[in-house]
Amino acid sequence: MRHSVLFFCLALQSISPEGARHMQAGVEAHKQGRVEAAIAEFRKATETDPEFAEAFLDLGEELMQFHDYGAAVAPLKRALELQPDLDAAHLQLGYALLSLGYASEAIPHLERVHALEALGIAQIETGQYQEAVANLGAALVKRPNDPDLLYYLGRASGLLSKRAIDTLVSSHPDSARAHQAMGENYFVLRQMPQAEQEYREAIRQRPEIPGLQLELGLVYAGAAQWDKAEGAFRTEAKRQPGSAEAAYHLGTALLQQGKTHEARAELERAEKLQPDMPETLYSLGKAASLDGDLLLAEKSWTRVIALEKETSLAAQAHFGLASLYRRQGKISEAQREMQEFKRLQSAIEPPRSEPK
Numbered sequence: 120m121r122h123s124v125l126f127f128c129l130a131l132q133s134i135s136p137e138g139a140r141h142m143q144a145g146v147e148a149h150k151q152g153r154v155e156a157a158i159a160e161f162r163k164a165t166e167t168d169p170e171f172a173e174a175f176l177d178l179g180e181e182l183m184q185f186h187d188y189g190a191a192v193a194p195l196k197r198a199l200e201l202q203p204d205l206d207a208a209h210l211q212l213g214y215a216l217l218s219l220g221y222a223s224e225a226i227p228h229l230e231r232v233h234a235l236e237a238l239g240i241a242q243i244e245t246g247q248y249q250e251a252v253a254n255l256g257a258a259l260v261k262r263p264n265d266p267d268l269l270y271y272l273g274r275a276s277g278l279l280s281k282r283a284i285d286t287l288v289s290s291h292p293d294s295a296r297a298h299q300a301m302g303e304n305y306f307v308l309r310q311m312p313q314a315e316q317e318y319r320e321a322i323r324q325r326p327e328i329p330g331l332q333l334e335l336g337l338v339y340a341g342a343a344q345w346d347k348a349e350g351a352f353r354t355e356a357k358r359q360p361g362s363a364e365a366a367y368h369l370g371t372a373l374l375q376q377g378k379t380h381e382a383r384a385e386l387e388r389a390e391k392l393q394p395d396m397p398e399t400l401y402s403l404g405k406a407a408s409l410d411g412d413l414l415l416a417e418k419s420w421t422r423v424i425a426l427e428k429e430t431s432l433a434a435q436a437h438f439g440l441a442s443l444y445r446r447q448g449k450i451s452e453a454q455r456e457m458q459e460f461k462r463l464q465s466a467i468e469p470p471r472s473e474p475k
Contacts, residue, residue, distance in 0.1 A: 138168035145177060157181045165194065172202035179211055188218040206232050217241050240271055248279035295324040302334060311342040329358070333365055340372065348372040356385070363393035371402050379409040397426050404439055416443055434463035 134142070145160035161178035168174060179195035182188075195212040198205055213228035217237055222244035229238040239255035242248070255272040262268060288297045302317035318335040321328065336351030352369035359365055370385035383406035389399045404419030420436040420443075427433035441456035 134164075134168040134171045134174075138164045138171060138174065141167060142174060142177070145181070149177075149181065154181060154185050158185065165197075170201060172198045172205055172208070175201065176205060176208045176211070179208065179215070183211055183215060188215040191215045192219070210234055213237060213241075217244075220244075236268060236271070239275065243271065243275050243278065248275050248282060251275040252279055295321040295328060298324070299328070299331065299334070302338070306334070306338055306341065309341065311338050314338045330355070332358070333362075333368065336368060336372070340368070345372050345375045349376065361392060363389045363396065363399070366392060367396070367399045367402070370399075370406065374402060374406050374409075379406055382406045383410050383412075395422070395426060397423050397432050400426075401432055401436055401439075404436065408439065408443060413443055413447065429463065429466070431463070431467050434460050434467065437463065 141160045141164035145157045145164065148154075148157035148160055158178065158181045161174055161181055164171065164174035165178055175194040175198035179191045179198060182191035182194070192212065192215050195208050195215060198208040199212065202208070209228040210232045213225045213232070213234060214237055216222075216225035216228070217240065222241040225241050226238065226245065229241060235254045235258035239251040239258065242251035242254065252272065252275045255268060255275055259265065259268045259272060284300045287294070287300055291297050298317045298321040302314045302321065305311070305314035305317060315335065315338050318331060318338060322331050322335065325331075332351045332355040336348045336355065339345070339348035339351060349369065349372040352365060352372050356362065356365040356369050366385050366389035370382045370389060373379075373382035373385060383403065386399060386403040386406055390396070390403055393399070400419045400423045404416045404423065407413075407419060408416035417440065420439045423436040424433050424440075427436070437456045437460040441453045441460060444450075444453035444456060
């Protein structure tokens with residue numbers, strides 16, 4: 120409830136003594152958390168003074184507190200009939216209508232009071248994805264890391280992206296970008312031959328598009344065709360020498376083929392281009408270890424653990440350090456790292472069910 124003492128006193132002067140008593144009793148019941156009693160008192164106030172907008176607003180708000188959104192709509196609409204500029208009624212009515220699934224009807228009320236989160240949700244329901252992304256993004260600025268906002272913003276962004284891709288494929292089905300989009304879809308579905316075919320057609324049409332060779336390389340990597348993956352990643356790395364991602368993937372493809380020294384060089388380059396990427400550091404540690412540079416391996420894996428701490432990648436870094444320390448004859452250090460590996464592994468892996 121949003122009454123100041125002065126506002127409440129002035130409001131009560133415009134209604135009958137009996138209506139004022141019911142309003143005061145409703146406010147007291149609300150303060151005491153007696154929702155049903157508050158609803159009964161505010162309803163009596165509306166019956167006693169049927170032209171008093173505040174009574175209908177308070178009744179609607181209290182019904183909202185009781186999660187009876189359907190019952191709240193009528194008094195809130197009546198409040199706005201009596202006093203169209205009552206923003207509190209617009210807000211509550213917008214929420215009530217949205218909760219009942221009447222998203223399009225809720226939007227004008229939510230727009231009026233700039234209720235950005237609820238407005239964005241309503242716009243998702245009505246297919247206004249671009250507007251939803253804008254409003255939910257603005258709401259997220261005020262409440263960073265709010266899980267509900269993050270969920271709805273992600274949903275709106277995904278639906279907007281899907282609509283754009285659907286439009287692209289339907290309007291320009293034979294374009295390079297349409298083939299690229301189809302390649303991405305097949306890759307997500309793990310249908311690698313179809314993904315390769317789509318990416319190759321996109322590259323045939325427009326080989327200059329940044330990222331196409333990288334995406335094709337990921338398809339080959341997904342199929343464990345590391346020699347082909349190396350070729351695609353190498354082409355991308357030459358075209359975009361400033362891309363840490365291309366350097367990282369080229370390094371991992373080389374590492375998979377046992378080309379340790381060359382892999383280490385690419386992974387070091389990736390680390391310089393974009394420092395402190397845990398995946399790069401882990402692979403760099405592995406390449407350095409295989410290349411005989413135990414100091415760099417230790418440094419890389421130790422940094423992974425500092426960045427990741429309680430993840431599966433950190434567990435693998437502990438395992439790598441345990442092996443490294445054993446090679447150096449540092450038994451106590453190796454045991455400590457192995458214990459950390461086992462602790463993280465047991466914490467991360469779900470428990471296995473007992474056989475029946």
